[in-house]
Amino acid sequence: MVRGANGHDAMRAPHVKRGGGVPKASLTRGTFTDDPDLHLVADGTRVEPRVMSAGRWCFDIPPGTSRLWLMSRSARPAEIGLNDDQRLLGLCVYAIEVQTPTATLTLKPDSPALCEGFHPAEQNDGIALRWTDGKSELPSFLCADDNGAVLVISGDALPRYCRLPREQTSMLGDAFENLGSNCDFALFQRHLGQSGAVSLLRWANITHHDLISGLENRFEGLGDLAETSLIDDDDYRLQTRYFRLHTFAPVAQGGERAEILRTGCATLRLLRRKLLHDISTARRIFVFRSPDPDFDHVAMRRMARALSAIGPASLLCVGLRDASEATDRVTCLQPGLYAGYLSRFVAAEGPFDEWRDVCTQTLALARPDAGMERWG
């Protein structure tokens, strides 16, 4: 029998990382990490663990703590290639023990006191276990001692997590980058649980005419102070020659207009360089959606031509089509150019199922293209 970090049958929980996941800072570069980043948050303050041994984490609970959270990275095994489990999993917990100077209390995985942030208790080969979802509140009676206490967690980590803490990256959404014409696709990525890397046009409003123009001249002048103005609305917006963009600085907070403009322009210049780099390296498929009837196949081909002048990135253009007309949601117009269709654009409410179909079908068509094998 294969033994895990806790001496249990290592096959009891197929997701877990054998060895228990030592919570040290990992500097390894890449999308994934084996560090669960297990820590406590005690009344809003992060508490790092003292490692006792593999599969056991020991924490000092500050005296007088009133609310205590067990935090870790988390991932959906189905999205990181482990198995078909769609749940958001943090740490596989076998026992929670609190030691005070006068007593020791042990909570088993099936304790009814474990509620928020815990999946239902499970049994695997007779071993009781319970997964957290990465953000679990511990019962208040564990932290009520004014002298402080020691908390010991026995558990196992997943073999890997997406590196960004609490920002669960969907591989599906991560294969694409939004070019506009608004934030519909960014909202779909958020729906997938992908907070997403910041990109120039992720939240911008831009017409297909202005996008093509911008791509054709590589967004020259973007971020120049002389070509950018600050508009007061409910919040400040940056007006450029290509598009208008929120600064996310509320007008009500005041602030120096010159400083907001300077910060906005510096950020635009950095994001412009990033967009051109992303296109040139073709790491993602770029997405532009528009309900405009003028955004026809001719316009799509022109946009693809402008994109390909910068780099070999693929383009997915999404328009509207009545569901009764659609046979396939996505067609390949030419190598690296895909036309997708949705029945409606409803921004914050989707239609996320249709977006998912469009992205999945696009990836299936794109896989044979150079550079997209990584998403297969």
Next chain:
Amino acid sequence: MGVGLSQTVVLSAFADLLAQVCEQTPFDLRPDTALADIPGIDSLRLLQAIALLEENCMVEIMIPALENLYLVGDVVDAILQADR
């Protein structure tokens, strides 16, 4: 700034800019501070601080480095290794 950048100078400048964009009191940052643990931080504010840091230091960081920033020290290293 531009000439004679040191880790200490960049770290101090970055801490000031983060406090500014996150609307917080000045931070006491260390190279091993996780960016995700900085109060008030989000991906846009982090990018704003980096953009201003680039401007102040008169450098342009390598774009691939943007996707590998997890610690304060990663940002400092990216600035020190940037094109001038």
